[in-house]
Amino acid sequence: MIKYKFFILLIIGVILMGCRDEDALNENNDDDTEESVTNPADNPDYSDWTVETHSNSAALNYDVVFAQDTVKRFDIIISSSNWSTMQSDLAANLGSTSGPGGGGPGGGGNNLATSDYDPVWVPCSFKYNNTEWYHVGVRFKGNSSLQSAYQSGNGKLSFKLDFDEFEDDYPTIKNQRFYGFKKLHINNNYNDASLMRDKVAADLFRKFGLIAAQTSFCELYVDNGSGPEYYGLYTIIEEVSNTVIATQTGDDSGNLYKPDGTAASFANGTYNDDEMVKKNNEDLNDYSDVKALYDVINSSDRTSNTETWKTNLENVLDVDVFLKWLAANTVIQNWDTYGRMTHNFYLYNNHNTNLLNWIPWDNNEALQYGKNGGALSFSMSEVGSSWPLISYLIAIPEYNTIYENYLNEFINTVFIPSELSSIYDSYYNLLKEFAYNERSGYTYIGSDSNFDAAVDELKAHVTERNNAVINYLQ
Incomplete structure (x- = not known):
């Protein structure tokens, strides 16, 4: 009799377990149904949605x-x-x-x-x-x-x-x-x-x-x-923080900064976390990498132990990348950035190298003569301690040579008058219709001829700047 009761209870247990499993399966199916209902492609209000x-x-x-x-x-x-x-x-x-x-x-x-x-x-x-x-x-x-x-x-x-x-x-x-x-x-x-x-x-x-x-x-x-x-x-x-870093470095986990304000000069006595504006990893509240750059660049080792200073600097900043940017930026005459203004660049701590990389940004004021006092000279002789990333590096003969080599490389491989002239012509033909159609109150073009003349100025600019680099390096 005991065995019979046990057998009955066992059967009931199996039945209950089956019901519970079926309920669980139904719950999963309900989740799937709910997901399909909220899929934008299935919602007539979002009929254009595709993968x-x-x-x-x-x-x-x-x-x-x-x-x-x-x-x-x-x-x-x-x-x-x-x-x-x-x-x-x-x-x-x-x-x-x-x-x-x-x-x-x-x-x-x-x-x-x-x-x-x-x-x-x-x-x-x-x-x-x-x-x-x-x-x-x-x-x-x-x-x-x-x-x-x-x-x-x-x-x-x-x-x-x-x-x-x-x-x-x-x-x-x-x-x-x-x-x-x-x-x-x-x-x-x-x-x-x-x-x-x-x-x-x-x-x-x-x-x-x-x-x-x-x-x-x-x-x-x-x-x-x-x-x-x-x-x-x-x-x-x-967007730099969204896709540029990931696609061009293969790593987007490092700190990304967009410095803005006095601290962006890195001059002695200016450091401020709040002006080293973080574009990611905000929850970590870790500014140690960019603070290390500030500390190194302003260290007394620069004058008392130059080799140690260089080693420490190269352990936090990709110096070669910075000098490469400095050369290109100076050739194209971009005044609205570091060296003149405390904004319009990013610093990214690339975990592939554990170095801060310099990234240019907002270049609409580039490729023109003389505005707001003009871009920096090739020699950087006018740049003082208020812009230490330039003045302190250029003062080192080894770094100055790298910079000047990049000046020469840029005009011979990238900033070539015949190639740029062709590019400008191509864009002129592409944009002319839309430029001519811009209307009063919604344009920075005074007239159709103003657009034409601006493109001609770009062509003249590349030739003049190439000649200027050649003359400087002689």
């Missing part, structure tokens, strides 16, 4: 986003209320004015743009090639250029896009991408009548073996409630 165009599982498509032989059309559709939010944010931070972009000629309040000001994000619909991306984050971008354009009444402002900025508000679009890219900069070619300096400078740096963002062109239309308006010809810039 290739929208998913973060898609490979980065440089051939589409950074195609070199075409001008893409981008459309940004922002609700009138969100546009008002963006304008109010500009007015609160840059001064209340009136005009196409919020500013008016000669206008502006008492507020000044600072490196601490990040314009407000709002959601928009973004369209390209008859395809829509949903609830994309958009904001204005820039510091002094944003302030200057806004307060002068120029509506051609720069934008930044983040394709999953609002994923918490719209979980269905989680990890939305634009052909694999999370973020893009849509730069307005500020104060550049040729519309191509930002692009060409970045391309030259990369061709010379330096890390620099990929670039391409787009015509931008913005609809803020009254239909699409042509905002002009823009340059698309790759």
